[in-house]
Amino acid sequence: MDLTLISQGAEGKIYTCTFLGKKSIKKERIPRSYRQKSLDTKLRERRLIQESRNLVKVHKEGVPVPGLYFVDTITCSLYMEFITPSISLKNFFIQNPLVPQSLLCDFAGQIGKGIALMHNAQCIHGDLTTSNMLLKPQITLANENLKDFSAADYLINPCMVYFxxxxxxxxxxxxEDMAVDLHVLEKAISSAHPQLENFFVEILYSYKIHKRKADSVLTKLDQVKMRGRKRLAFG
Structure with missing residues (x-):
């Protein structure tokens, strides 16, 4: 199996590969040398299973996420659908500083709906940032690995937001947990994209439409933000 490393984070390595004849993503949870070996193996396997179950659960709820192909508990790896061509929402905003308002509303609507469906499935993402969202054009390409599909092309083609x-x-x-999930995203947007003043407001508008019992979550969100302001004020 040909593996090409495309990124590495604190928790694992991400590769492109071919799995059962399909261009795929392999996500491998790497061992932590500072942990006792048997404990580390149990923790990595437990988190692997938890992630795979949540992927399947939110996919059934209608959340756009990569399809899960295989769970390898021996190497602590997931084999998933390779979303291509695509660009992270963060890189899209960086490379396209002037995005039409209509497109921002479309993206915000998709994001709010996706998070609402995720929360309806009682799943907390835990790391909602624009780096963890992909834009995929909703067009049929003769070559899905098209390398010259530029950031500007995402402005003129309808796109789906994947988590x-x-x-x-x-x-x-x-x-409370759902509110914290939303607050993480709000902080990420204000930090990485301060020019998008009303983007999170539009996300919440869509969230409220699609989330069951949204009012209780949004009330908690106000409380979470208030606690944050108090910590800043009083240290």
Whole structure:
């Protein structure tokens, strides 16, 4: 199996590969040398299973996530659909500083709906950032590995927002956990994309439409933000 390393984070390595004849992504959870070996193996396997179950659960709920092909507990790896061509939402905003308002509303609507469906499935993403969202054009390309599909091309082609990297995801039905999930995204947007002043507001508007019992989550979100402001004020 040909593996090409495309990224490495604190939790694991991401490769492109061919799995059962399909261009795929392999996500491998790497061992942590500072942990006792048997404990490390158990923790990595447990988190691997948790991530795979959450991927399947939110996919059934209608959340756009990569399809899961195979779970390898021996190497602590997931084999998943390779979303291509695609660009992270973060890189899209960096490379396209002037995005039409209509497109921003479209993306915000998709993001709010996706998070709402995820929370309806009682799944907390745990790391909602624009780096963990991909834009995939909804067009049929003769060559899906087209390398010259530029960032500007995503402005003129309808795109779907995919959610990726559920490595920190977990199950919860509490409004508090869902509110924190949203607050993480709000902080990520304000930090990475300060020019998008109303983007998170539009996300919440869509979230409220699609989330069951959204009011309790949004009330908690206000409380979470208030706690953050108090910490900043009083240290």
């Amino acid at each position: 990726i990297d559920l490595g920190l995801s977990y199950g919860s039905s509490t409004p």
